[in-house]
Amino acid sequence: MTAIFEDRVDAARRLAAAVLRYRGDATIVLGLPRGGVPIARRVADDLNAPLDVLGIRKLGSPRHPEFAVGAIGEDGVRVIDPESLLSMRVSEAELAQVEQVERTELARQMARFRADRPRLDLAGKRAIIVDDGVATGATAAAACRAARQLGAEEIILAVPVAPPDWMETLAGAADSFVAIATPHPFWAVGRWYTRFEQVTDDEVMASLDRP
Secondary structure, three states: OOOOEOOHHHHHHHHHHHOHHHOOOOEEEEEOOOOHHHHHHHHHHHHOOOEEEOOEEEEEOOOOOOOEEEEEEHHHOEEEOHHHHHHOOOOHHHHHHHHHHHHHHHHHHHHHHHOOOOOOOOOOOEEEEEOOOOOOOHHHHHHHHHHHHOOOOEEEEEEEEOOOOHHHHOEOOEOEEEEEEOOOOOOOHHHHEOOOOOOOHHHHHHHHHOO
16 A cells, blocks of 8 residues: 655645634644644644644553553543553553653653743633544544643544544544545554654754744
8 A cells, every 4th residue: 555645744734724624713733742743833834823732642552662552641631442451461560651651751741842831721712633643542532631621612633644433433532523534454654654754852842933
């Protein structure tokens, strides 16, 4: 199967065009670090909307770190997929160890990404949550839950690529869903990009620092 996107720049351009209908004063764009933030930058620019980062960390299986069995977020948000825990044979002790590591990294990331930049107020706003793709849905679910806790009135989950059943998997997490492509079979998010390099902290900072 061939890739759908050249890179995140290509994906961002196409995703921004797909969410133009959400342009308005009540819209705030939230990028998930790290890969979602550069895409969210383009979406925010095209919608003339403010951009913020939403702190979320995937909880990967100890033996297959790319496979999410859950996710954590700011303000104590925690989403666990029991079926994934069973299928990947992850014990409670292993999960606790992974979570401890990821909470430490989340705190480090957000201290750097926010610096002296205050978190945008989501109360009564439309939040467009952007990532570079959805796989198991755990990270996306945690992001939506975090945005709800922060007061978002409407949540749109927008990604370049997701599994065909992603809306069923995430039913109730968001109010609306936007994906450019939902290929079957799905495999991993990076499979659908020709170039899918890891995004660095510096690249996230550069995206957030732009006006």
